[in-house]
Amino acid sequence: MSQLVSLSTALCLPIPEIEALIKGQTIAAMPRIFLNPGRQFALYPANSSTIPLSVERYYRLNLFSIAENSLIQLETETVAIKAWARCEFCQVVDDTETLDVLSRLTIWTKEGLQEALGLWQNIFLAYLRVYHLPQPLEVSVNPNSQDKIGKFVGLPRSVTVTNASPVFSDTIFAKRRQKLEKLEPPDHPELEELQSALVHLSTTNPKAKQLDAEIKIFLGWSENSTTAKPDADLDWIKTIAQIGNSSDGNTFEKLVRKSFIKLGFANSNNKPEASLDPESTGGAGGLDFYCETPYQVVGECKATKSETVADGTPAQLIKLGHKHLQEQYNCCIKIIMAAGQLNRHAKQTAIGNHMNVIRPETLQRLVELKAKQPGSIDLLQLKPCLEQQPFGEEADAKVNRYIDDVREKLKVRSYLIKIVKNRLEITGVENAGVETLHGAYYANPNPPQPLKLEEMHEILIELSSPLTGFLGRIKGDNLWRDRFYFLRDLLLDD
Known part of the structure; x- marks a missing residue:
């Protein structure tokens, strides 16, 4: 108070x-x-x-x-x-x-x-x-x-x-005071030097400013701000489903391309017929989107208000894929982004040719998660969802299950960070061991999911790495003597 x-x-x-x-x-x-x-x-x-x-x-x-x-x-x-x-x-x-x-x-x-x-x-x-x-x-x-x-x-x-x-x-x-009183050397002097070098850049470069803020949080010089500005890309991300369920096919194609770039896909070629450039769509004779890295993805977009998707959409993907990619087409993951239901012939073609049919709402959900939690989407973990059965319209459920799984993992991590934070505030101690935190995790009646001691320790290590910086870690002489302390919250949507 x-x-x-x-x-x-x-x-x-x-x-x-x-x-x-x-x-x-x-x-x-x-x-x-x-x-x-x-x-x-x-x-x-x-x-x-x-x-x-x-x-x-x-x-x-x-x-x-x-x-x-x-x-x-x-x-x-x-x-x-x-x-x-x-x-x-x-x-x-x-x-x-x-x-x-x-x-x-x-x-x-x-x-x-x-x-x-x-x-x-x-x-x-x-x-x-x-x-x-x-x-x-x-x-x-x-x-x-x-x-x-x-x-x-x-x-x-x-x-x-x-x-x-x-x-x-x-x-x-209390942590900062202890280090000063006991004259304990800084944990990450190299990061302090990097932050100092970013001072001038951060005034004019947004990416440098973001990195500067993240380093300060990790060093313990500042804490996560609940008033941080949301990703500006959310403005267009939140229109994906609306545009996909309209007759504006050209805008939908551009949004799909922007979405794949946002997720981390890339394409280095300059051919407009097989591109990922949102400002240079493929047109009538080109592929709607094509990704080269981290793996090949090719797809066709079909924005629609109410009509079903005919066999011409998957057939078009087959035709243009072979035309522009030649033998590479067979190596690609194939996706149809479509709002409407596929008719019987379109379903048979999509399933028979291992095509994933994904709805605009699902794409929006995936990209929103990426924008709000930048490190949450691992494209290599997403890949098996797209290259394994079932295909056709049932593939949409695979992607939604992947999103749900990521969100559950985030909930566990957010919950565990709160456990560390609350434990230290209640007891007044500066850090806590794994066994103590494991007991505190189960002291609450409804933890997000069961965690064995070894599983919790692995997650605590992940949360205290320099790339995440949610917790700090005092390394012990063996795994069970590691100590952890709070640095910043992991804020999630309800």
Whole structure:
């Protein structure tokens, strides 16, 4: 439950350091005075020109662009306070032997920490629990703020804030604090370097921005956002069934091609008669779609409002397939995308020639799942559904069963992530072993499906891999001593 907090003072810190705290890149600050745990204050952005060294030498992470902009931001008559913090712990650092590991756990270089230690004889390292403000608080520039870096200034008036929007959950903050207190080296320094290199790219490149966000989540610098923007392709994906059940055959063909590309299929040839290019459909004498990789798929589309599908549709696929693909046609998985029912002759031709008949609703369902859970569709696992009996219209059920199976696996994984998250929040511990989690899994009356201990361990390993990043893993000296902790949710539709 959120609480109200009244603030009357602010800690002055260089803008790059405040931005790093807000973005979850660090939980540490270097005040010039010892902070009593429990003290609460706003974070006042000050000019970074007073730091002991140049930005490149002082900060380990790529904070140059933020520092560069700080001068521009502070030329105005007001400053924007974006966050407030509570000091959870403060320690005195006066040992040069710890600076190397301390640097890897914070935003400062070892050289920067050595310079600070030389200037101030000791370093006060404060562990800050940071909270976002719902709206930036505009205050007049304090004329003494530049001389007060690392110290406190009074706010023009007291402000009331809430702790409803922490940068980290309790669990992740506890994990970060433990690593800093115990000087445990970072788990993935190479990913931290990659994230730092993405800073400039992420402002202009959407893919770099997405990768940057995913790396931050995996590193524990941020958590999965429930307000993340949905895949923009969902706008056209949600029209597949509607267009397939209309008389607009040309648009349906384009949507089918876009769907196969979205699923991960590709075609490198430039022949319009056997293409996957949504902007260059095959026309009257060409195949409606043709995929080369990861395996060959060829198909015919038939959008229709109400009429049945005649024998001419599967016959057309046979004719054009042999014409444009020659001997390759026999190696292809064959699909007819059709909304209407096949008549008797069309059914016989489709089944006799091993053609899968799939409805637009099923294609839409498959591509929607891919858009909402990008890693969920494995085309190599889908392949046996398309190349084994039954064929004809019954093939549609095979694809729907595959989709249902994927969704069930996602439910198990989402449920297991919640088990880890809830277990750690309830007990207050920082990680949990497989046997404990297995017991918690069955403590609830309706788990999604039975799981043996070995099966659960395999899924936990999968969820804690760098490619998924839903859980973190502390590797034990044998399989059963592995420990797991929560990183981010796996959100599913109802």
